Amino acid sequence: MAFPADYRYTREHEWIKVDGNQATIGITDYAQNSLGDIVFVELPKVGDELSAGKTFGSVESVKAVSDLYAPASGKVVAINQDLTTAPEKINSDAHGSWMVRIQLKDGGEVSKLLSAEDYDKFVKEEGGQ
Amino acid sequence: MGAKMVDFGGWDMPVEYSGLISEHMAVRTGVGVFDVSHMGDILIRGPESFAAVQHISMNDASRLQQGQAHYSALLYPEGTFVDDVIVHKLGENDYLLVINAGTREKDVNWVRQNVRGFRCHADDLSDYYTQLAIQGPRAAEVLRKLTNADLSTIKNYWFTYGTVCGLPNTMIARTGYTGEDGFEIYIPSDEPTSRRVWTEVLEAGKEFGILPCGLGARNTLRLESKMALYDHEISDKINVWEADLGRYCKMEKSDFIGRAALEKAKVEGLKRILVGLEMIERGIGRDGYKVFSESGEEIGYISSGSPAPFLKKNIALAYVPPSHSQIGNVVLVEVRSQKVKAQVVPTPFYKRPKNKG
Numbered sequence: 001m002a003f004p005a006d007y008r009y010t011r012e013h014e015w016i017k018v019d020g021n022q023a024t025i026g027i028t029d030y031a032q033n034s035l036g037d038i039v040f041v042e043l044p045k046v047g048d049e050l051s052a053g054k055t056f057g058s059v060e061s062v063k064a065v066s067d068l069y070a071p072a073s074g075k076v077v078a079i080n081q082d083l084t085t086a087p088e089k090i091n092s093d094a095h096g097s098w099m100v101r102i103q104l105k106d107g108g109e110v111s112k113l114l115s116a117e118d119y120d121k122f123v124k125e126e127g128g129q
Numbered sequence: 130m131g132a133k134m135v136d137f138g139g140w141d142m143p144v145e146y147s148g149l150i151s152e153h154m155a156v157r158t159g160v161g162v163f164d165v166s167h168m169g170d171i172l173i174r175g176p177e178s179f180a181a182v183q184h185i186s187m188n189d190a191s192r193l194q195q196g197q198a199h200y201s202a203l204l205y206p207e208g209t210f211v212d213d214v215i216v217h218k219l220g221e222n223d224y225l226l227v228i229n230a231g232t233r234e235k236d237v238n239w240v241r242q243n244v245r246g247f248r249c250h251a252d253d254l255s256d257y258y259t260q261l262a263i264q265g266p267r268a269a270e271v272l273r274k275l276t277n278a279d280l281s282t283i284k285n286y287w288f289t290y291g292t293v294c295g296l297p298n299t300m301i302a303r304t305g306y307t308g309e310d311g312f313e314i315y316i317p318s319d320e321p322t323s324r325r326v327w328t329e330v331l332e333a334g335k336e337f338g339i340l341p342c343g344l345g346a347r348n349t350l351r352l353e354s355k356m357a358l359y360d361h362e363i364s365d366k367i368n369v370w371e372a373d374l375g376r377y378c379k380m381e382k383s384d385f386i387g388r389a390a391l392e393k394a395k396v397e398g399l400k401r402i403l404v405g406l407e408m409i410e411r412g413i414g415r416d417g418y419k420v421f422s423e424s425g426e427e428i429g430y431i432s433s434g435s436p437a438p439f440l441k442k443n444i445a446l447a448y449v450p451p452s453h454s455q456i457g458n459v460v461l462v463e464v465r466s467q468k469v470k471a472q473v474v475p476t477p478f479y480k481r482p483k484n485k486g
Contacts, residue, residue, distance in 0.1 A: 037149050
């Protein structure tokens, strides 16, 4: 699987894509594949504050629940409503299915996250591939 | 195959192949095949095998004819579960007990110990068979292409022998763990044979859209049909009445292990009983989640819970006090930190349309 080079990644399998001083957040293709058929997404509300490394919601497949961890801190400016009615979109296009858009508090947090290359290495080790 | 594997009762088992939901739907609407070789097989034979089976299992084996099987359970003296089993009557003095993977060693030891007073042998044949389950409304059409046996004469929970994929005298049982019509076949466990039959089943099923299915779909299918899973709905802490399996427990037959305790438990009354829940509010109740009354008092727990792919609802089996078990009663399920409303509903959640035979 290819991870977009312009995204950054967490070891908890979220991605973040920076766009000026805002950023969108989703889960990786590796994560959706591990979870299987996704049926439920619990997202924060617009205006909520995300704090880097803390949970901000959850995603559930038929067989498992997984917490979502914020890759960076910031105020939620939008959520992807599509995913509450059609969470299976995450399975078909994980890297295109953003969950929340935040106003970044500290751009420096993002630079500490994994690059696509490092994340790829990380999941290969974790998945024993 | 591209299967995701998981350790299950010491076996490396596929959780899913193409996807849990599509596999589940294939079995409900077409056909799917499961490798269920992890199931254990205990053969009890000898002149007193019938008496032995009656002693160690709660259903009444005197009702079985040769070629017939039924659901039963092995019980501790407390009336709780060693395991649930399918008892097959192979012959007058031969009974095959199909048991669970996770409890195999325990079951085999327990059976050996408890049939000692009878002139019979209990043999663990688990390693001799690969068990494939072909399940779904189109299962018969698939199997028909691979066997000379007349499948239309095999009633639900009966079995016969026939040539399957060139293997003579293969046991073909109309049983399963999906709530759907289907067959389980018992073939030699050597790898080339198992692999060949698996491939031939998939090939024969192609025109019916067959899918190889994993443990994930097996679990959601059995849950929709309210079939028990060991360590969830049944265990050494849960008795027959609580598990709502009384219809398989024949108190009027000769004495059996657990009977006295069950007699007593019946008189004393139940403290909890298994019910079906359907989530009313947004949220999925899962295994182990706590259940509260509407007034906020903790009253029980979910034994198995999941989204139900065919019913498209979030369902659960839960243990609650009888006072909260009426259909329509509203309870709260603690889904992580939130309390989410659910309602007691009739079970099984899913019941298949009548058999065409």
